[in-house]
Amino acid sequence: MSASERLETGGETQFEPLIIAFCCNWCSYAGADLAGINRLQYPPNVRIVRVLCSSRVNPLFVLQAFERGADGVVVAGCHPGDCHYGTGNYYARRRLQVFGRALEYVGIEPGRFQVHWISAAEGARFASVMRAVTEHIRELGPNTRLVGTRI
Amino acid sequence: MKKVVEELRQTSARLLREGTVREVIGWREGRFFWQGPPHFASNETEAEALTYPPCAAGNLSKYLLDHARRQQPDGNDEQDRLPIALFARGCEARAVNRLAADRVIERSDVYLVGLPCPGVADADKLRKLVEPNAGRIMETRWDEDDENPVIVVDGDEGQQRVALHDVLQDRCLRCIHPEPVTVDQRVEGCGTSTAEGEGRFADVRELEGWSADERCAFWSRQFARCIGCNACRNVCPACNCIECIFETERAQSNGRLGKAGGLSGRAVYHLIRMQHVSDRCIECGACETVCPVGIPVRTLMTKAVSDVNELFGPHEAGGRPDEVPPFQVYDPADPDFDHKGE
Numbered sequence: 001m002s003a004s005e006r007l008e009t010g011g012e013t014q015f016e017p018l019i020i021a022f023c024c025n026w027c028s029y030a031g032a033d034l035a036g037i038n039r040l041q042y043p044p045n046v047r048i049v050r051v052l053c054s055s056r057v058n059p060l061f062v063l064q065a066f067e068r069g070a071d072g073v074v075v076a077g078c079h080p081g082d083c084h085y086g087t088g089n090y091y092a093r094r095r096l097q098v099f100g101r102a103l104e105y106v107g108i109e110p111g112r113f114q115v116h117w118i119s120a121a122e123g124a125r126f127a128s129v130m131r132a133v134t135e136h137i138r139e140l141g142p143n144t145r146l147v148g149t150r151i
Numbered sequence: 152m153k154k155v156v157e158e159l160r161q162t163s164a165r166l167l168r169e170g171t172v173r174e175v176i177g178w179r180e181g182r183f184f185w186q187g188p189p190h191f192a193s194n195e196t197e198a199e200a201l202t203y204p205p206c207a208a209g210n211l212s213k214y215l216l217d218h219a220r221r222q223q224p225d226g227n228d229e230q231d232r233l234p235i236a237l238f239a240r241g242c243e244a245r246a247v248n249r250l251a252a253d254r255v256i257e258r259s260d261v262y263l264v265g266l267p268c269p270g271v272a273d274a275d276k277l278r279k280l281v282e283p284n285a286g287r288i289m290e291t292r293w294d295e296d297d298e299n300p301v302i303v304v305d306g307d308e309g310q311q312r313v314a315l316h317d318v319l320q321d322r323c324l325r326c327i328h329p330e331p332v333t334v335d336q337r338v339e340g341c342g343t344s345t346a347e348g349e350g351r352f353a354d355v356r357e358l359e360g361w362s363a364d365e366r367c368a369f370w371s372r373q374f375a376r377c378i379g380c381n382a383c384r385n386v387c388p389a390c391n392c393i394e395c396i397f398e399t400e401r402a403q404s405n406g407r408l409g410k411a412g413g414l415s416g417r418a419v420y421h422l423i424r425m426q427h428v429s430d431r432c433i434e435c436g437a438c439e440t441v442c443p444v445g446i447p448v449r450t451l452m453t454k455a456v457s458d459v460n461e462l463f464g465p466h467e468a469g470g471r472p473d474e475v476p477p478f479q480v481y482d483p484a485d486p487d488f489d490h491k492g493e
Contacts, residue, residue, distance in 0.1 A: 060396070093485055094462070094478055097488060098459060098462070100488070101458045104363065104366075107365075110363070116490070146418060147415060
């Protein structure tokens with residue numbers, strides 16, 4: 001499967017980024033579900049991977065997503081204080097902030113990796129966040145800095 | 152440093168002779184001047200080979216993973232309970248606390264012979280100073296002065312005396328803990344190196360000032376040199392997992408993080424190791440010293456330490472054997488991501 005598809009519309013081609021969103025089952029995934037139920041559109045560029053909690057997301061997942069063709073990676077979890085497991089997202093918040101800064105330190109463009117807190121009731125917000133992420137990544141262009149050459 | 156070395160030797164011999172410890176871990180002369188290999192002495196005769204080579208690099212604490220006990224034995228036999236002695240500069244003492252806090256060694260199984268650290272010589276800096284005058288370096292030894300250690304260098308075209316302070320490794324220039332934080336015995340004598348120099352995170356700040364393009368180009372070049380030897384991981388006191396993530400089936404399968412992982416595999420290795428040590432790195436710089444291809448690993452690892460300090464409050468790892476690293480706790484009022492314009 002190709003990493004990013006080029007859509008041809010009326011002779012123009014547009015870069016379509018591939019974005020992997022790790023969404024926690026209880027809040028952000030439910031929020032995505034709510035968006036769907038309410039027929040709120042968000043770009044098909046976003047491919048959701050459901051995890052039970054944002055703290056389940058190993059930074060290795062993020063890096064390997066980029067290696068295998070992702071142009072952007074999002075981690076979406078419950079709002080701090082509302083984690084289904086009580087404290088998971090507090091740990092995720094600490095670890096992923098340091099990790100995000102590490103990515104920028106080695107030259108990955110800011111905004112390729114983002115973390116958002118989206119509740120189960122925020123269907124509209126899920127859609128608008130994903131729209132904003134997609135546009136940001138589209139502007140950044142394809143990921144060329146962490147590409148797997150042997151995968 | 153001659154007096155200091157003599158005191159290290161005699162202290163070790165006495166500890167072994169009196170049956171205070173079962174083994175002493177220190178350094179010996181290397182075959183080449185830039186080496187500082189370890190030495191394990193179990194009796195007085197073996198203790199005679201102990202010394203402090205000018206380029207005594209690495210971090211001896213690594214050997215505690217092999218030689219020290221995870222917990223004290225149950226039996227009543229006193230002989231079984233003898234601890235193992237370790238020469239401890241600032242970095243080794245904090246490394247022992249790191250290993251004890253991570254529960255991979257029993258702190259009481261280690262007898263620390265503390266050595267206020269004068270610093271370690273950088274082989275490349277030494278060569279640069281000496282080769283124009285004295286030719287290729289054949290041998291180095293300490294001279295008498297302990298307060299300001301001087302290395303006497305025999306080259307194949309002459310001799311030169313070099314002050315240790317002029318050829319310190321970069322990690323010594325940034326060290327904020329040359330004094331061992333915890334000791335069971337202390338060797339007096341020499342002055343310590345210290346960051347009168349450049350400041351704890353000087354190299355990190357410099358890179359933070361570059362553009363993303365410049366940083367990408369820099370680190371791509373560095374990671375491309377990596378041969379995947381894992382020396383940085385192997386010598387690191389924070390890297391002490393029984394099964395390292397890079398040794399798991401998942402990491403190795405399909406060649407992802409093994410030899411066949413390609414350029415991205417090397418970048419992933421360094422970034423993940425950086426993440427794993429972020430809150431527990433003691434900034435000893437052994438990772439950078441042991442790298443066979445000269446990757447500035449410490450400049451990468453200490454970036455995470457700097458961020459942990461900035462985000463979660465002042466923190467220096469390795470201060471106590473029961474410390475709790477910042478990633479293992481949280482505060483509901485922690486700083487959050489920047490979600491401006493959302």
